[in-house]
Amino acid sequence: MAPLVCRLHGERAGREAAADLILYSFRRCPYAMRARLALDVSGQVCELREVVLRNKPPAMLEASPKGTVPVLVLSNGEVIDESLDIMLWALGCNDPERWLTPESDSRQFARVDAAWFASLPLRGVQSWLTTIVTSERFERIMRHPAT
Numbered sequence: 001m002a003p004l005v006c007r008l009h010g011e012r013a014g015r016e017a018a019a020d021l022i023l024y025s026f027r028r029c030p031y032a033m034r035a036r037l038a039l040d041v042s043g044q045v046c047e048l049r050e051v052v053l054r055n056k057p058p059a060m061l062e063a064s065p066k067g068t069v070p071v072l073v074l075s076n077g078e079v080i081d082e083s084l085d086i087m088l089w090a091l092g093c094n095d096p097e098r099w100l101t102p103e104s105d106s107r108q109f110a111r112v113d114a115a116w117f118a119s120l121p122l123r124g125v126q127s128w129l130t131t132i133v134t135s136e137r138f139e140r141i142m143r144h145p146a147t
């Protein structure tokens with residue numbers, strides 16, 4: 001069966017022509033989530049290969065023997081197997097929303113102490129974060145691959 005190709009940036013997800021990038025991912029893995037978000041915001045089109053962690057595909061282990069997701073395989077065969085590096089690679093290609101140059105780093109505490117985060121005089125960051133988690137993009141990168 002042809003691999004499921006997910007257009008991470010765009011309208012559709014479905015079976016399409018092969019993409020230049022392959023992303024081995026696990027939908028609920030936070031590391032894979034952040035990689036998918038950065039790839040999406042940067043406009044990359046990936047072939048999304050959802051992995052069952054207890055039964056990893058041999059091709060993924062061949063690309064990255066350490067066996068964690070996400071793993072991004074570039075068109076030149078280069079492998080990026082750390083989520084932060086995938087984010088930096090994607091945003092280094094294209095960062096239209098300026099994720100690499102945020103106003104403040106305090107957004108990382110939003111989930112740790114929500115009341116404290118809400119009390120900060122950072123309306124721009126708060127509304128930026130709300131925009132992300134309520135966005136169509138977030139919904140898209142969290143969509144179950146089977147749907």
Ligand SMILES: N[C@@H](CCC(=O)N[C@@H](CS)C(=O)NCC(=O)O)C(=O)O
Binds near residue numbers: 029
């Ligand atoms: N430092 C890695 C951590 C990735 C990671 O630990 N992913 C977990 C899933 S959330 C994983 O693949 N674990 C391997 C396993 O459960 O077999 C990254 O940021 O990409």
